[in-house]
Amino acid sequence: MRDIKKIILHCTATREGKDYSADTIRKWHMSEPRMWSDIGYHFVIRNDENGTIERGRPVEKKGAHTLGENSNSIGIAYVGGVDKDLKAKDTMTACQEESFLKLVESLRIVFGDLPVFGHNDFTNKKECPSFKVKKKFPQLGV
């Protein structure tokens, strides 16, 4: 097992109100221009009525989601993150929030008390996940 030290949250940068499956996102990531070997994220939180959590790339495998941070992190993406004009917007639904918090809790049981970051904690070129994780989820203690 690789050494996992942190969780990084992303958005899929897809329009508010739309839902996409991990399989669809996998197809995007495996085709032009990316041509990756698999979906970049380890988990996807759907924008459906339950905030369904889907597995992406197996956690044992290094993901492709945050430049310079992939080898020791788990990447989670919630579906959404932009408004109809593709401008960054916190579109996380109550169900997605609940699923995200449950997922973090489960991962912490397995991997220890991992700190949680947003993609935008590692770059100022991206707004992803369209909010500051620290501010939105103070209960995660990061």
Ligand SMILES: [Zn+2]
């Ligand atoms: Zn991101």
